[in-house]
Amino acid sequence: MSQFLQQIVNGLSLGSIYALIALGYTMVYGIIRLINFAHGDIYMVGAFVGYFAFRAGLPLPLVFFLAMAVPALFGLTIEFFAYRPLRKRNAPRIAALITAIGMSLFLENLGILIFSPDPRPFPRVFTNEPIYFAGGVTISIPQILTLAFTSVLMISLTLFIRFTRTGKAMRAVSQDAEAAQLMGVNIDRIISVTFVIGSALAGAAGVMVGILIPRIEPLMGIMPGLKAFVAAVIGGIGVIPGAMLGGMLMGMAETLVTAFISSTWRDAIAFGLLIVILLIKPSGIFGSSSRTKV
Amino acid sequence: MLTVENLHVYYGAIHAIQGISFSVRQGEIVTLIGANGAGKSTILKTISGLLQPREGKILLEGEEISTLAPHQIVARGISQVPEGRRVFPELSVLENLELGAYQRKGKEHLKELEWVFELFPRLEERKNQPAGTLSGGEQQMLAIGRGLMAKPRLLLLDEPSMGLAPLLVKEIFAIIQEINAAGTTILLVEQNAHMALSIAQTGYVLETGEIVLSGSAAELVRNEEVRKAYLGL
DSSP states (O other): OHHHHHHHHHHHHHHHHHHHHHHHHHHHHHHHOOOOTTHHHHHHHHHHHHHHHHHTTOOHHHHHHHHHHHHHHHHHHHIIIIIHHHHHTTOOHHHHHHHHHHHHHHHHHHHHHHHOSSOEEOOOOSOOOOEEOGGGOEEOHHHHHHHHHHHHHHHHHHHHHHHSHHHHHHHHHHHOHHHHHHTTOOHHHHHHHHHHHHHHHHHHHHHHHHHHSOEEOTTTTHHHHHHHHHHHHHHOTTOHHHHHHHHHHHHHHHHHHHHHTOGGGHHHHHHHHHHHHHHHOTTOSSOOSSOOOO | OEEEEEEEEEETTEEEEEEEEEEEOTTOEEEEEEOTTSSHHHHHHHHTTSSOOSEEEEEETTEEOTTSOHHHHHHTTEEEEOTTOOOOTTSBHHHHHHHHTTTSOTTTTHHHHHHHHHHOHHHHHTTTSBGGGSOHHHHHHHHHHHHHTTOOSEEEEEOTTTTOOHHHHHHHHHHHHHHHHTTOEEEEEESOHHHHHHHOSEEEEEETTEEEEEEEHHHHHHOHHHHHHTSOO
């Protein structure tokens, strides 16, 4: 039993990472119907910014700020130079998708060129000394930090989307972009804001992964990016609470399979989960199939 | 107030609007009538900046606006109530109205909100309900109310009668007159020529992307061709 509870704790902290990345996928999809495949690499950028910021001896809040701000700038730039010109020319969606894959390869290879392909140890900022709970369950400081900060980010995001003027405009654009423009919403600005928020969340995930699993490399974004995308689809792509839940489920499934079945089966089962959920509910857990997107 | 000169609009290779000119004077209700596919909605979309004309000019009080983005056109005082209502289904009625006032600062829009609730008391009763759960007539009221929230000088209405019961159409048209009487100029696009000409001062008849007839609404109602083709008389 305590072994099971232990894995739940581990699953939640891994799931937080997936959830944060999944949010960026789902928000961008909700606004412009694009799967931004470069998103996993934005998370890598966050990890590297965190790495250098810690090595420079910056205080923790500043490290997090930079590890969110720099990826946000990357997201903003990529949208502006790669996706926006296509949109202005009414390019078919497949062109944008291929551009996204190209952007992803570009960032990965740029990372290899600048940082070399070798993994490097992330600076050990916190002791990994476990803290004991009742029943022999342990939790480490990096895990507590991850869970706490993820919760703060998710709650802030939810409040932002729900109550601010920009948040309402984002919801309006995702429901009917043309009508939102007729209300005077500057759609380009809303798209930029979406990329900034999504990329900042991925950046935060990147630095937290560096702290949790202290090893980073330029290709580290590929698998988590893919799994977070799957998480977003499981939750219902375009639906924000769906990405949160999907990410948590993904992290949990992966941890439990590794602990109780076999680590070789980890990814197979995680993706099997996707297939099963989509067979039962093709639009994802929170997705509504009835809604037709214009 | 609004002058459209020699407008040409294309959808890909289709020449949807073929050299249209018309004008709307301050304080008027002007209507564009015509059958489905005549290009009425295309004209409104072009005025709102959703489509770019290939040729021609759109002047708002002398200023060329055809190159501006939709949000800049809203900022200049032109709002559109689009065809098919297009309310945001998962947003509440109140949130839909607030989006109508998206560009206004602080609490400026509260006066309009009060007015919209006066025009359409049913919207106030349902203000916390998702807009997608409203009936067709209520959604049309919401769409019009949402258009008013920006406090436009010129309101573009695209087929407000579509899909509504005759009694409801009468009610909506009475409110359009009331909005006009309160000082908003109106450009009304309608298939229901009878209702449109009954409240408008000026009318233009559109056929496959061209204006074939124009004149005062009273003249058009008496015109033999209009009576046959659009009024079924």
